[in-house]
Amino acid sequence: MINAPFLFLSCFLFRHFHAISCNTNTDRDALFSFKSQVSDPTNSLSSWSLHSNHCTWKGVTCSKLGNRVQSLILPGLSLSGKLPPHLSNLTYLHSLDLSNNSFHGQIPKDLAHLSLLNVIQLSSNNLSGTLPPQLGHLHRLQVLDFSVNNLTGQIPPSFANLSSLENLSLATNGLEGEIPSELGNLRNLSFLQISANNFSGQFPTSIFNISSLVFLSVTKNNLEGKLPQNFGHFLPNLKNLHLASNRFEGIIPNSISNASHLQYIDLAHNKFHGSIPPFNNLKNLTHLILGNNFLSSTTSLNFQFFYSLRNSTQLQILMINDNHLAGDLPSSVANLSGNLQQFCVANNFLTGALHDLQKLVIYSNRLSGEIPDFFGNLTNLYTLGMGNNQFSGRIHRSIGQCKRLTILDLGMNRLGGTIPKEIFQLSGLTSLYLAGNSLQGSLPPKVGTMKQLETMDISDNQLSENIPMEIEHCFSLKWLMMARNKFNGSIPTNIGNLASLETLDLSSNSLTGPIPESLEKLEYIQKLNLSFNHLEGEVPMEGLFTNLTKFDLRGNNQLCSLSKENAQNLGVLLCVAGKNKRKIVLPTILAVVGAIALFISMVFLFWTMKKKRKERKTSLSSAPFRGLPQNIKYGDIRIATDNFAAENLIGKGGFGSVYKGVFNFSNGETATLAVKVLDLQQSKASKSFNVECEALKNIRHRNLVKVITSCSSLDYNGEEFKALVMQFMPNGNLDVNIHPEDEESGSFLTLMQRLSIAIDVASAVDYLHHDCNPPIVHCDLKPANVLLDENMTAHVADFGLAKFLSQNASEKRSSTLGLEGSIGYIAPEYGFGGKASTEGDVYSFGILMLEMFTGKRPTDKMFKEGLSLSKFVSAMDENEVLMFVDGRLIDDHEYSTQSSNTDDHGSGFESKTYWTLKAEECIADVIIVGLCCTADQPKERWSIREASSKLRAIRHSMLTS
Known part of the structure; x- marks a missing residue:
């Protein structure tokens, strides 16, 4: 006889497991429906096959009993489409993570049926609509x-019912209205991030009663209200308090010190008033940012405030700028944390108390605004380091009162005006760094009085006029850098009297005349760079000029050498033998040649009026390819490219295609070159060809693509044919290197490679904007137009849309109303008919940089409805940006550096931490450069020279760490 209870249990289990089996098929069907409605460009869901168990599919985790789907984790796979409502059939689902994809449409309200859900992660998509x-x-x-x-x-007020909620993140959306006070009922909430929305009204004080809060961020909204006087008593676990850029008012309560775990306080850009409270108990504090409020003080209150920070030994950032603070700044500021990186009290009414300061070093931060006129109080100062920041305005003349100053570093800022002559009255100065600013005017003759000066770096400015002869009297100089300015005239004749010189860099100026023979006697010189000037005459033959590795003379077309071998190695002309003979014979030769040329020109002009030419070739010389024939015909190109075979096609652009060609010349030379063949069926292709030829024929820079020749003739069918023959770049363009089709087998550009490429591109654009006459605007900067040679050195290519800027202010420049750039890289003002400008190139360069370091194209589907790559990145804080970039940039830098630096930084674990931080710092700094180049208003953007200087400083910091 069968036991009745046993029979009942058997029936129950049969039904239960039968239900599980049936529901397993429901889970499988729901997943397959999800796949069918989702676009998967990277084929990430290839394992989702009907012939395999769904619990083995990528991103799917099942329960051990019954194979029910418990988690669906598919972040960062470039998936797109709408979220299918069928997801609600996964009734056992605990975790759903589809973050960092491109899903759009509304959030399915049917997700509410998944009663077992613990986690919903849908961040960094394109979802719209309201919160269900x-x-x-x-x-x-x-x-x-x-x-x-x-x-x-x-x-929705119903979110107050999420009693188990620990993390609520709604930042960077378009949410609006008031924040429900009912959220204060979420007693388990530890992370609340609702920054960068349009919330308004009173901020609910009930949220300050959530004792479990660790992170609270409501920055960049329109919220109002006051902080409760006792709010610090109820937040014992709070570590991060971000309330910046709102409309909070009232006083900052003293109870804030009771939240003793606080590490990060940001109350900037509000309406707080009254005195700053003491911060006695905040031993873990690293950031205290109170700038741009209405806070006030007196001398005694200042003493209390700074004294209260004595125990905050981890403090890194202290910003109390742009308030109404008054009274003396106490000497106790010298006792602030040894970890302090940024200290800003600018734009207040503080006085006194720094008379004994001897060393002020605040370089490599992000400090901005004008440098206060406080030098008159720093009479004992001997070191002033304020370089690599964002200071603007002029250098105050009162700096001449710092008579004991030996080191002055104001480089890599945005300073303008002239160099105060008072600087050159500081007789004890040994190091002067003013590079990377926008300083104008001349270098005063007073420089010759600086007998102790060992280093002077004034490169990357807009200094002009002659180099003063008096510089010859700076006998202690070892390093003299004056590159990339507008100096003209000749090099001082006796500059070789600076016997201690190790580095002399006068490159990229407008210097004329001969190279002084006195340079031959410099015994300690390691680097002499006179490139890209207008020097002429014979290159000296003795001393340092016998070692080709120590000097650079490129870009001086009138230099010549008496040695045929040296002339070839240096890329200069061969002089007529003998100086005296050259002086007599050369003018005669030039006169005869000129007369003959004039006669031939007249005959040629008459002949062209009788008969049209059918074939014309324009040669564009390039020093590294002098050995190659300049006359390349259509037939040569056809043979070299194997009749323009598809396997030789290496790229397609807006006006034509680029082929790889192997040329076998009659002189025995063999060369692999790139050939850009114009598609003349396009109406603007011929104009593009002419513009590119005109732009390239007179410019030459190491980071510009080198053009061998052009070909303009007829093909074998009698059709017009135009092509440019250029240096071949074996590593392709930047676009295919940062967006490889195959992530597994494709090469990966390291952090330092990307940084160097960015500097290469900036150098090329800097040359076009500041060293060409007239200046040239590229108008189509993008990764596809940046080519990489065998050493991964970058070369800017494709000048088909280039514009020449008139230096005559009264002459109208061409409008860009019909400008054909590349979508995503075009400056916003061009869309409104703005004129072609250097600022437009800077914007394109900034977008290119952001793309390089985030891995996101500006045309990505996620950037729509007014959201751009620049705006997206600028809305993030530093930590969010680092999460958004390719993690391999950090991991690769860490791996490649930690083994060789373990001895310097401790154990392997410590080394890993150190290099990770360095890589993260580098990326954050580079992103800032990109954002400063992509400001909406052209006048707010950095110049390309500023960007280049900043990038070089970042690389220098990485290489010297």
């Missing part, structure tokens, strides 16, 4: 992250 109030029924939900989307509307 039905999600408030998910009582087990612990993480809800919809940040960085396009959501609108209000936060």
Whole structure:
């Protein structure tokens, strides 16, 4: 006889497992429906096959009993499409993570049926619409992250029912209205991030009663209200408090010190007033940012405030700028944390108390604004380091009162005006760094009085006129850098009297005349760079000029050498033998040649009026290819490219195609070159060809593509044919290197490679903007137009859209109303008919940089409805940006450096931490450069010279760490 209870249990288990089996098929069908409605460009869901168990599919995790889907984790796979409502059939789902993809449309309200959900991660997509109030029924939900989307509307009050919620992230959306006070009921909430929305009204004080809060960020909204007087008593676990860029008012309560775990306080850009409270108990504090409020003080209150920070030994950033602080700045500021990196008290009414200061070093930060006129109080100062910041305005003449100054570093800022002559009255100065600014005017003759000066770097400015002869009296000089300015005239004749010189860099100026023979006697010189000037005459033959590795004379077309071998090695002309003979014979030869040329020109002009030419070739010389024939015909190109075979096609552009060609010349030379063949069926192709020829025929720079020749003739069918023959770049263009089709087998550009490439591109554009006459605007900067040679050195190519800027202010420049650039890289003002400008190139360069270091194209689907790559990045804080970049940039830098530097920085683990931080710091600094180049208003953008200087400083910091 069968036992009745046993029979009942057997029936129950049969039904239960039968239900599980049936529901397993439901899970499988729901997943397959999801795949069918989702675009998968990288084929990431290739393992989702009907012939395999769905629990083995990528991103899917199942329960051990019954194979029910418990988690669907598919972040960062470039998936797109709408979120299918079928997801609600995964009734056992605990975790859903589809973050960092390109999903669009609304959030399915049917997700509320998944009562077991613990985690919903949908951040960094293109989701729109409102937040479904039905999600408030998910009582087990612990993480809800919809940040960085396009959501609108209000936060539903029903979210207050999410009693288990620990993380609520809604930052960087378009949410609006008031924040529900009911959120204060979320007693388990530890992370609340709702920054960068359009919230308004009173901030609910009930949120300050959530004792479990660790992170609170509501920056960049329109919120109002006051901080409760006792709020610090109720937040014992709070570590991060971000309330900046709102409309908070009232006083900052003293109770803030009771939140003793606070590490980061940012209350900047609000309406707080009254005195700054003491911060006695905040031993873990690293950032205290109170700038741009209405805070006030007196001498005694200043003493209390700075004294209260004595225990904050981890403090790195202290910003109390742009307030109404008054009274003396106490000498106790010298006792602030030894880890302090940024200290800003600018734009207040503080006085006194720094008379004994001897060393002020605040370089390599992000300090901005004008440098206060406080030098008169720093009479004992001997070291002033303010370089590599964003200071603007003029250098105050009062700096001449710092009579004991030996080191002055104001380089890599945005300073303008002239160099105060008072600087050159500091007789004890040994090091002067003013490079990378926008200083104008001349170098005063007073420089000759600086007998102790060992280093002077004034490169990358806009200094002009002659180099003063008095510089010959700076007998202690070892390093003299004056490159990339507008100096003209000749090099001082007796500059070789500076016997201690090790480096002399006068490159990229407008210097004329001969190279002084006195340079031959410099015994300690290691680097002499006179490139890209207008020097002429014979190159000296003795001393340092016998070692080709120590000097650079490129870009001086009138230099010559008496040695045929040297002339070939240096890329200069061969002089007529003997100086005296040259002086007599050369003018005669030139006169005869000129007369003959004039006669031939007249005959040629008459002949062309009788008969049209059918074939014309324009040669564009390039020093590294002097050995190659300049007359390349259509037939030569056809043979070299194997009749323009598809396997030799290496790229396609807006006006034509680029082929790889192997040329076998009659002189025995063999060369692999690139050939850009114009598609003349396009109406503007011929104009593009002419513009590119005109732009390239007179410019030459190491980071510009080198053009061998052009060909303009007829093909074998009698059709017009135009092509440019250029240096071949074996590593392709930048676009295919940062967006390889195959991530696994494609080469990976390291952090330092990307940084060097960015500097190469900046150098090329800097040359076009500042060293060409007239200046040239490229108008189509993008990764596809940056080519990489065998050494991964970058070369800017494709000048088909280039514009020449008139230096005559009264002459109209061409409008860009019909400008054909590349979508995503075109400066916003061009869309409104703005004129072609250097600022437009800077914008394109900034977008290119952001793309290089984030890995996101500006045309990505996620950037729409007014959201651009630049705006997207600027809306993030530093930590969010680092999460957004390719993690391999950091990992690769760490791996390649830690083994060789372990001895310098401790154990392997410590080394890893150190180099990770260095890489993250580098990326953050580079992103800032990119953002400064992509400001909406052209006048707010950096110049390309500023960007180049900053990037070089970043690389220098990385290489010397």
